[in-house]
Amino acid sequence: MRKIIAIALVFGACGLAAAQEAGTPPQGMRGTAANLPDISALANITGYLSDDKNDSARNELGVNEVETAFQGYIYPEMRADIILAIHKHDGEYESEICEAKASFLNLAPGLSGELGKIHLDFGRINKLHTHHLPMVDKPAVLTNFFGDHELAGQGGTLKYLLPFMPFYTQLQAGAWTMAAHEHGVTADYPEDVLTITGSTVSVPSLVHADEDFSPAGKTYTARLNSSFEVADKTELELGVSGLKGRGAHYEEHKDNVEVTGADLTLRLWPSAYKRFTFQNEWMHLKRVVPAGTLHRDGFYSFLNYRADKYWDFGARFDYAEGAWPTISYERALSAMVTRHLTETSYWRLQYKHRNLDGENVNEGWVQVSFGIGPHSHELE
Amino acid sequence: MKIIILTAAALACWAGAARAEIKVVTASSDLKYICERVGGAEVKAESLASGDQDLHMVEPRPSLVYKLKKADLVVRVGLDLDMWVDSLINAARNKRLFYGKEGYVDASAGVPLLEKPEGKVDASMGDIHIYGNPHYWLDPANSKIMAANILAGFKRAAPDKAGVFEANYAAFVRELDEKMAGWQARMARYKGLKVITYHSSWPYFARRFGLDVAGHVEPKPGIPPTAAHLDGLVKKMKAENIKVILTESYYPRRGPDFLAGKTGAVVVPAAVSAGGARDVKTYFDVFDRVIEDLEKSAGNK
Numbered sequence: 001m002r003k004i005i006a007i008a009l010v011f012g013a014c015g016l017a018a019a020q021e022a023g024t025p026p027q028g029m030r031g032t033a034a035n036l037p038d039i040s041a042l043a044n045i046t047g048y049l050s051d052d053k054n055d056s057a058r059n060e061l062g063v064n065e066v067e068t069a070f071q072g073y074i075y076p077e078m079r080a081d082i083i084l085a086i087h088k089h090d091g092e093y094e095s096e097i098c099e100a101k102a103s104f105l106n107l108a109p110g111l112s113g114e115l116g117k118i119h120l121d122f123g124r125i126n127k128l129h130t131h132h133l134p135m136v137d138k139p140a141v142l143t144n145f146f147g148d149h150e151l152a153g154q155g156g157t158l159k160y161l162l163p164f165m166p167f168y169t170q171l172q173a174g175a176w177t178m179a180a181h182e183h184g185v186t187a188d189y190p191e192d193v194l195t196i197t198g199s200t201v202s203v204p205s206l207v208h209a210d211e212d213f214s215p216a217g218k219t220y221t222a223r224l225n226s227s228f229e230v231a232d233k234t235e236l237e238l239g240v241s242g243l244k245g246r247g248a249h250y251e252e253h254k255d256n257v258e259v260t261g262a263d264l265t266l267r268l269w270p271s272a273y274k275r276f277t278f279q280n281e282w283m284h285l286k287r288v289v290p291a292g293t294l295h296r297d298g299f300y301s302f303l304n305y306r307a308d309k310y311w312d313f314g315a316r317f318d319y320a321e322g323a324w325p326t327i328s329y330e331r332a333l334s335a336m337v338t339r340h341l342t343e344t345s346y347w348r349l350q351y352k353h354r355n356l357d358g359e360n361v362n363e364g365w366v367q368v369s370f371g372i373g374p375h376s377h378e379l380e
Numbered sequence: 381m382k383i384i385i386l387t388a389a390a391l392a393c394w395a396g397a398a399r400a401e402i403k404v405v406t407a408s409s410d411l412k413y414i415c416e417r418v419g420g421a422e423v424k425a426e427s428l429a430s431g432d433q434d435l436h437m438v439e440p441r442p443s444l445v446y447k448l449k450k451a452d453l454v455v456r457v458g459l460d461l462d463m464w465v466d467s468l469i470n471a472a473r474n475k476r477l478f479y480g481k482e483g484y485v486d487a488s489a490g491v492p493l494l495e496k497p498e499g500k501v502d503a504s505m506g507d508i509h510i511y512g513n514p515h516y517w518l519d520p521a522n523s524k525i526m527a528a529n530i531l532a533g534f535k536r537a538a539p540d541k542a543g544v545f546e547a548n549y550a551a552f553v554r555e556l557d558e559k560m561a562g563w564q565a566r567m568a569r570y571k572g573l574k575v576i577t578y579h580s581s582w583p584y585f586a587r588r589f590g591l592d593v594a595g596h597v598e599p600k601p602g603i604p605p606t607a608a609h610l611d612g613l614v615k616k617m618k619a620e621n622i623k624v625i626l627t628e629s630y631y632p633r634r635g636p637d638f639l640a641g642k643t644g645a646v647v648v649p650a651a652v653s654a655g656g657a658r659d660v661k662t663y664f665d666v667f668d669r670v671i672e673d674l675e676k677s678a679g680n681k
Contacts, residue, residue: 023486023529024458024511025479077478079470106475110449161449161473168446227442233430235441267441272434272630308632309437310604342503342602372503 037072037080040373042131042344049364057091061366064088065130067098071374079103083129089148098129099152110161118157119150121172121223122241123261123281126151134277134304134312134338136350136365140320140330141298145259145285147214147248153178157221168227178216178245212248213323215257219245225263233269238262247287258286275306285323296321312338331355344371402537405451407462408435409654410517411487413663414527415455417552419534422541428465431655434630436507436602440464440471448472451483452537455530458488459514485533487526491516494583507602518652519584520560520667527552555664563667564589570678574620576613576645578627578636581652585670594622597635605635617643624677626670628652646677 047061070082085098101116119127125142127150137143153176162169225239240262247255263281270276282299298320306312314336322328336350348367353360404425406412412427419425426447429438435457448454449472456465469477469484476483493512501510516522527549534545571590575582578597586593595616599609616622622645625636629649636647650670651657660669 023456023489024460076480077475103470105470106473106478109475110473112470112473161445168442168449170442225442227446229443235443237442267439269439272432273437275439309434342507345503 037070038374040069040071040344040371042067042069042369042371044131045368046136047366050361052361052363055361062088067129067131074102077105079105087149107158110163111158113156113158115156117152117154118174119152120174120176120221120243121157121159122146122151122221122243122259123239123283124263124265124279125281131344131369131371134314135302135316135334135336136348136367137334137352139281139298139300139302139316140318140332141281141283141300144213144298144320144323144330145283145296147212151178151214153219153221165226167229169224170226171222171224173222174220176219176221176245178214178219214248215243215245215259216248217246217250219243235267237265237267239264254290256288258288260284260286273306273309275304277302277304277306279304287323289325294323294325296323296327310340312336312340314338328357330357342371345369402453402534403451404453404455405447406454407438407456407465408517409656410523410663410666411455411457411526411530413654414487414523414552415530418527418530418545418548420544420548422538422544423534428468429462429653431651431653431660432630432657433653434628435461435653438462438464440468442471444468445471448477449474452476453483453485453533455485455487455533457514457517458486459493459511459516460509461514482536483533485529487529488514488516489525489529491522491525494587495580506598506600509601513580513583515581515652516584517663518582518666519588520556520563520664521588522584523556523663524553559664559667563671566671566675570674573624573674573678574622575624575626576617576622576639577625578631581628582626589671594620597625597627597631597639610635610638613639614642617645624648624674626650626674629656648673648677 043063044065045062046064048057048059050058052058065085065087067083067085072080074080080102082100083098084095086093086095097117099117099119101114101118104113104115107113119129121127125133125138126146129150153174155174155176157172157174159170159172162171221241221243223239223241225237227235227237230236241260243257243259245257247253247257249255261281261283263279265277265279268276279302280299283297285294285296285298287294287296298318300316300318302314302316304312304314316332316334316336318330318332318334320330322330332352332354334350334352336348338346338348340346346369348365348369350365350367352363354363355361402419402423404415404419404423406415406425406427408429409427409431412425415423415425428444428447429435445468448468451474454465454469454477456462469479474483475481478484493516496512497505497508497510501508517526531545531549535542567589572592573590574592574594575586576595576597577593580596580598580601582591582593585591595613597605597610597613599606617639622643625639625645625647627633627636627647627649629651633647633649639645640647648670650673651660651666654661654663654666656666657669660666
């Protein structure tokens, strides 16, 4: 009996030694004795100023968003991320599942998959959570084509690192169901719609309480992106994205939607902390309605300079056409400065001069974003 | 026909040779150096970070994913210094490199750690590392443990070459022991020398060579110096006659230069990794250089 106990103790000690020798566990695997996942909370406090007297949200300061995350491994090479958020939307707080996904990190060599509610990997910015953006607001092309929130769907995606390429190239495709917006119809009136031949036709249209346009319903996405180390500490990233689905108000408009996009990002690291980023994204929206086809374009160009470990300076130019039948043109120039406190905490000031169909608006933000606890996102 | 056969034979030889090499990707240039020493000709090592980078602040990017995708082995610093490696491993989808798999090596495993926090840890303490101070490679004696972890990884990747790796490891340890004796002899007269360091990067180095770290330019790890903190340091340096400020070469010089101006101390900007300065090409050069600079700045204590 003593012999058995002694052997068991020796094996136990070996097991302990082996555990100590495994090294630091990676993020999401910090499991305490109680086997807790990584738990974190982030808050985004934003103050907004505008000289547009019709803007009901202007001259207010408050909590814009709170996000909590539970992240961990559920099986070897299978990770779960549950991110719950409370957003301020039209002055009211609404809770939602921001993302809840299971990631299968190694389905086959080079192949991974994700299932659940996920921010769609379209272009450079859509998948980023608000607190990860290098700016307070999103470029107009994203809000005009995808709505105020990140475009998120319930479904799945497969990502494949192409094996035969001499540089990083990833191909991915996803199938999603996205919730249509709830809205109230307040009136109808005729509108001129651009047809595929460039002529216009007059169609009855509807005015919605909800002004957001976004794809919804059954939606399919694809993205191909590559990255090249063009010189020492210089990286060029190129991507093309595509989306096919329906409009959020399909029941009224019977609109089929296609969005195509291309992005180019150049990043340079001249020294340990300095970094230049030049990011550009262009999108084209095609809305096929019974009366014709709408074609809309938009892009943004973003330049950012990280001067040292703590300070970032950025500027952005936006051009975006509205997604609605009556075309609108928006041009904006923004400047922002960010002071980083930690990886997840910073404060930011941003100014934006916006011209919407000839009307000029000046806007300003102060943003304080902070995080508590271990919080991680996949490579962005 | 002859040409086709010869070309095919050449390609087969080339492919065979390429297969024989173990492809290693390391988080730091020091780990790359140790991999090259232990692996010798059997290994092709590449570092994700360059020697002049702050390992806390490396940005994961797709080209680094591409390097990991092709690797047989990943060697990381661990202890949360290189957390950015996690997202790269996940994005690379290389089954050999996941945590606990045969191609995953954490060089910190088994290193006796300093400054391991006890009790509650939060951001009020600055950018604190919950598993202990991660700058362990700055004690050259710890490189034996780092090299042993790497050796174990190589043996898993190519068990048939275990003998070669063992011999290379032994040669590395022999050279380290010789160098260590020299460094300790040179540093003996500085035992108890009080220094200020920019960040809490030097406790392992200080313990090995008997230096006394009397304060940091940063009030807390990762927090930039304030005027009040620097003022307090000036008083302390004057009161305790502290004449050396040791700082990584990538940290801003404003704080150290201010202290030096007020106290007459000498700033020693040190490359803390191989490749961190023009004449710091290897891991051993890191210590040769910093000890030489300390000798110059501290003079005869």
